[in-house]
Amino acid sequence: MALPAISSEMSDEELDRIAAKAQEASNLLKALSHEGRLMILCHLVSGEKSVTxxxxxxxxxxxxxxxxxxxxxxxxxxxxxxxxKTIYYSLTDDRPKRILELIYELFCAGED
Structure with missing residues (x-):
């Protein structure tokens, strides 16, 4: 899939929508940028886990x-x-799994 180019020909509404999506993506990447959070998500890819x-x-x-x-x-x-008394966590949707698959491919796959 090709990334669309941002151009000066876009309407203000389109640019606002892209800016809002960029903020959403930035928040997601910040959440993934911590080693502990990344490892939690890696463990949750295989299924629900308790805090313990x-x-x-x-x-x-x-x-x-x-x-x-x-x-x-x-x-x-x-x-x-x-x-x-036990709290279990699971992934909300498929986004983290898809991102973690790409991270694994880029950083870990050649090491096996």
Whole structure:
């Protein structure tokens, strides 16, 4: 897929729409730019995990994991589900998985 060029011939409405989408993409990339958040998303690609499971998988304290999950919730990348006292998280949609597949391809695939 080719990226469309931004031109001076675009209407103000089109340019405003593109600017809003650029802000949305920037927020997503900022959320992904933290190693801990990126690792959380990598673990969630395989399915729903509890906060306790994520703590163990990341070898991180609950406070740190919860802080990163809060940011991912804010950006709409993960969805919580409560079952009793346990909170489980899953990916909200396919966007993080698609981005992580590309990151894996660019940075990890040749190392296997």
């Amino acid at each position: 499971e994520l703590e163990r998988l990341l070898s991180a304290r609950q406070a740190a994991v919860s802080q990163q999950l809060a940011r991912l919730r804010l950006e709409g990348l993960v969805t919580p589900r409560r079952e009793g």
